[in-house]
Amino acid sequence: MRPHSTFGGRHELGQNFLHSRSTLHTIANLTRATTGPILEIGPGTGAVTAQLYQLGRPLTLVELDETRISHLEHSFPRAQVQHADVLTSRLDQPVIVGSLPFHLTTPILRRLLRARRWQNAVLLTQWEVARKRAGVGGSTMMTAQWAPWFDFRLIERVPAHAFTPKPSVDGGILTIDRLASSLVPDRHRSDYQQFVRTAFTGRGRGMKGILTTMNLTDRTTLQSTMDRNDVRGDTLPRDLKPEQWAGLYSALGATETSTTKSPSAAQKQSRKTQKKGNTMRNDKGHKNPSVAAGTGEIPLIAEKPVITGEIPIVGADQVAKKLEAQIPGVDPEAKTKSHDKGHLQAERGFMPQHAKPSQPQPRWNLPRRQG
Known part of the structure; x- marks a missing residue:
């Protein structure tokens, strides 16, 4: 053995x-x-x-x-x-x-x-x-x-x-x-294989529907590219020849890849600015308007002064009296009336006939007669 x-x-x-x-x-x-x-x-x-x-x-x-x-x-x-x-x-x-x-x-x-x-x-x-x-x-x-x-x-x-x-x-x-x-440069192998994977696993009926869903280009360019590579709209991915795959990728996938991998200088600067954010350090235009430049004065943190109990407030008595004064044209008893049950019911449209009739008490609940 x-x-x-x-x-x-x-x-x-x-x-x-x-x-x-x-x-x-x-x-x-x-x-x-x-x-x-x-x-x-x-x-x-x-x-x-x-x-x-x-x-x-x-x-x-x-x-x-x-x-x-x-x-x-x-x-x-x-x-x-x-x-x-x-x-x-x-x-x-x-x-x-x-x-x-x-x-x-x-x-x-x-x-x-x-x-x-x-x-x-x-x-x-x-x-x-x-x-x-x-x-x-x-x-x-x-x-x-x-x-x-x-x-x-x-x-x-x-x-x-x-x-x-x-x-x-x-x-x-x-x-x-x-x-x-x-048929495809070796440096594009990874991008080409991802293009094929997306086409095989994408949604749509036939190559035209799949490529339309992929949003690689406009419909006119897509149709001309398919006609140039002899690809019908209802052709399935499994039925394409190697030359057809290479032609579609060269016209559609390679353009999309280069656009994705080579952003413009403006896009790079925009991403850099978004990453930094609007901070006090990089915001060069931020200045305190209440302090002149080069005066050496300390800028105010808040415009309103801090009020404590130890410092008297000038004019506080007049303000308190004005708040306690009656408002012209307003009934001082309105506050009392508003808490009256009958007054609230009248305001809400409640009428006596809306009340439920009182139910007679059962005999067993009546008080017992004395003697």
Whole structure:
């Protein structure tokens, strides 16, 4: 019985080893059409490695299962064997070949597409993943985001019985080639990918509705841009070709990005002023009008003097008498009348007939007769 890896068993490592001779020859022929050193991901038992080894080119093997390292070193002495995880290793060889674990296909592809040194990749992945990445039946957001820099192609379908042990789904051979001249400059990659993400996740029916919701330009310019790139209004994002995505971004997304990232000098000064605020220190026009400049006098904090109980107030008696004097034309008894219940009821329009009739008291509540 084989020793068990510390990283898990066959299911955890995604080990479904290819044994179909026709598929092995297909991978070897695709790799032979490339040039430069080769890096193989997950060699496993070495079935694909044996085909690559016969090409006589520098070969690097990246294997996570430490129980297979000695076998690979003994079987392929001229190859460089690395005990490492592909998700953390450097993919720095011109050609990448490998049978990817089906449950880790997308994370490995994302890391592969972000690496900058490789030129060609021959990958055996899950069939649906290979089909979507090649844009068969409509491209995914991930494919559209990387299409200006890479060419995705679906080569053939690999049945499940071509693996040992047999997986529950079929596989597919996918090739990815870096374009010699990209459709979008590499410095705009982040902005372009955000443009595609917004279009895929935006609201609206078809590309015209989605781009209108994004408020990138006026309707006339938008329609002329779509006509120039042969994009119909009801076209879905998944149906656009890489050239159409690049044309839309160059006309709409690039303009919006440059406007957003390059504010004018007036906008910068306005933001700087708003950040400082209106303080006493930076408000140069603030002056105390009651004090002449250069007099050396102390300005008054408040215009009104502070009144305390110790300082007599001149004219306070006359003010008090004026307040206590009666107001001409006002009845002094009005205050008393206003608190009278009958007077208040009359003011509110209450009449005696509005009162509820008194109810006779029950007999049991009457006082008892004496004697």
